[in-house]
Amino acid sequence: MALTMDPALGEIAGADIEILDGEIVGIGPSLDAPGADVIDGSNTITLPGFVDSHWHIWGTLLRGVVGDGPDHGWFATKGRLGGHFTSDDFATGVRLGMAEGISAGVTTVHDWSHNIMCYEDAEANVAVHRELGTRVHFSYSAPSAHPSMPMEKMREILAKGGVLPDAVMDFGNPRRIAEEWVPSSEDLLTVGVAVRGPARSTPEVYREEWRLAREQGLTISMHCAGTEAEVERIRQVEVLESDGLLGDDMLLAHCLYISPIEREHLAGHSIPISMSPLAELRLGMGAPPINEHIAAGVPVSLSLDTTAISATADVFQAMRVAVGLQSIATKTATALTPRRVLEMTTIDGARALGLEEVVGSLSIGKRADLIMIRTDQLNMAPVRDPAVAVVHSAQPSNVDTVMIDGRILKWKGELTTVDVPTVISEADDSLRRLCERAGFVPG
Template sequence: MFPDADLPARQDLVLTGVTAVTMDPRLGELEDATVTVESGVITAVSTEPPAGSAGPGTRVLDGRGLIVLPGFVDTHWHLWNSLLRGTVGDAPGRDYFSVKRGLGPHHELDDFYWAARFALAEAVTAGITTVHNWDHNVRSADDADVNVRAQLDAGVRGRFSYGPRDSTPADEPMDLDDVRRFAGRWPAERLDGLLDVGVALRGPYRTPAEVYRREWATARELGLPITMHCDRCLREEGCRSCGLTRLADEGLLGPDMQIVHAVHASAADIAALAATGTSVSLSPITELRTMGFPLVSEMIEAGVPVSLSTDTLAMPTAPDVFTTLRAVEAVETARCGPAAVTPRRLLQMATIDGAKDLGLGDVTGSITEGKRADLLLLDAAASNLLPTGDVIEALVRQGRATDIVAVVVDGRVLFENGRLTQPSARAAVAGADARRNALVERARVAGDWD
């Protein structure tokens, strides 16, 4: 059962007296700034006092003591398996891949919908306003449609990438006819400016040439952005290449292509990514747990567009962007020295670089006039941020998700005063345990779980 629509209306807002960390290189950081939002659009960012009185219905917020940031952008997240959290662990047969294979086939439509809503609710509380829903368990047209509906119902910006069902045989193509129909069912005018659609392909290391070439050709014929995991090595001894030069030689890389992980990329792989304008989405926490060290410094130094992602809630992780940024800085300092990544570059990866990865650089990722109003308000007086020197260094090195006091997506206030504003979002969180338990029981009855 899906909930009635309860997405809050857009609000016209005037935020006064805020410290604006705009992530716009022309504006930088602004003290005592005013940010104006009308009909979901940022219409002014200024240090001048607002002219005249606000219009009727406009909400004016005294932002003294608050920091405003652009919303975080997550560029690779398997929303469909979010209800597997709590079933994955270190015991035999309880690793991520075993659990995913065992429980994946037993997801019903309600599970796909509520798993996505649960993850998106957690995203909002963490200040993530854009999510790339990377679905590698599309078993039917309805599965894909309910994922899109979930993201529209949640009011979170992003992309839905249509992939094959979990554990599809290597020689079996994904349902390309339904990919065509799916793209036709969800034209831009149905997506409210919040979403676009793409495809998640397995590529040449999981499928034979006749499969992956056909899938690539269909995606490009339809003009759909493509994403692909590059994680086959995992922790294999001596693995020193992702083989991305092969994709380059076949003309499969390019600005419409996103590679995920690439932890074992060689220098030649990285050069191929940079030369073709191919972006990379890194998931540092899950990569450190299961694959090795993400090559953040090497990618940046080569000029590869790099963004950040959660990957999945099923593994022992959480979409806490501030914690991820600190972990990346610590690891890169240990690996490559203190100049490898800066707090500013890390915050850029989580905002404007992520937006550019998803083709949304003109829509979100910075506090810029004309962009959509995807904003975070944080408590500048939080003890962990004081005393504050450089505000970006303070946010990256000491920030916490608990510092967030409000989250706005497309002009809609989705989180305020420690509470999700949507009843359906709160219901997604409250019902997660019961839905996970019912899923496990169905698998147990079928003999796929013990």
């Protein structure tokens, strides 16, 4: 069974999918492809790979130390350990996080790397994606001030390349990544910047950052309206609208508390929102108003935010939580249907990253990024409606095969470009050394 997520093709039982040089060249029953290598798709559901539109993958290392107490929450831990990351820590964290992501069916990721202290950190980050074979939109960002960060820690971060609210981020490094890594990426890498915006930088600074990003052709991503405290202080979308800066080269994360008029601005400019239900719940940020956004015409996709908060890269769990929250909000069981939430995790995610012509659906002419989910397993059988089964029953262990750009990265349940025990032990070593350098005792 193929869930193509292509409106013209729909769902095709017994479909063959023909792939040539990483491109989908045929979809339909009984295709004739002489000499082709054949993958048996019986007892599986094949669908486009998941697209995560907002993931701080570098933070994966911190999963082991983010606890529930106020002194050991995500922001406090990031503030205490973030400035001690080395380029090697970036590599081991991204390798662990992305290996888990691929295993769970994520084929395209928006890697929102907001702790880069030098060019080598950024290189280490994108090099791991190349090593693993991920399709990635890489958003470059320096560590920035956070209210929970003591001044002493701030100075330390500044000394390592961080930025204060009245300083413009370095745009030379993202330009270098675009120049040195994109041309040889076989179109698997695109580059943007993640900015602090009106809530975390001065008007002169954010306006200049918008100008530089657009001058360099870099997409602009920003956290927005994730807390009530932020919108009591400033309404970023309104500010950017009045500055004339909103545009469809932007992506906003969270937007839990935007106003109806801000929603209209986002819809008018086709600016997508990435919602991270697992993180938004765990941090107590609020329930994502997905249906309100969709009803207003704002594009919505899903994301993990960081597995230091979401705890796992389980996209299926994120979809179920998103569905459940809309059910609670509307007191119905069908407010967000399985097919709609699957669109959010595939084609709408691709659209949010400007990749809708490349991936996000199984369509002729698109690149072959797909996953195969087993149906003959205890938590899946008996399957009748494939979308219901994928959204409500599946888990990462049911993902049998993952293909990115025609290359198989997971085969019969095993990752092909990752030595899992090594990745885990290196991440464990990295975290131990990181905590030692920072004098940090996990709580």
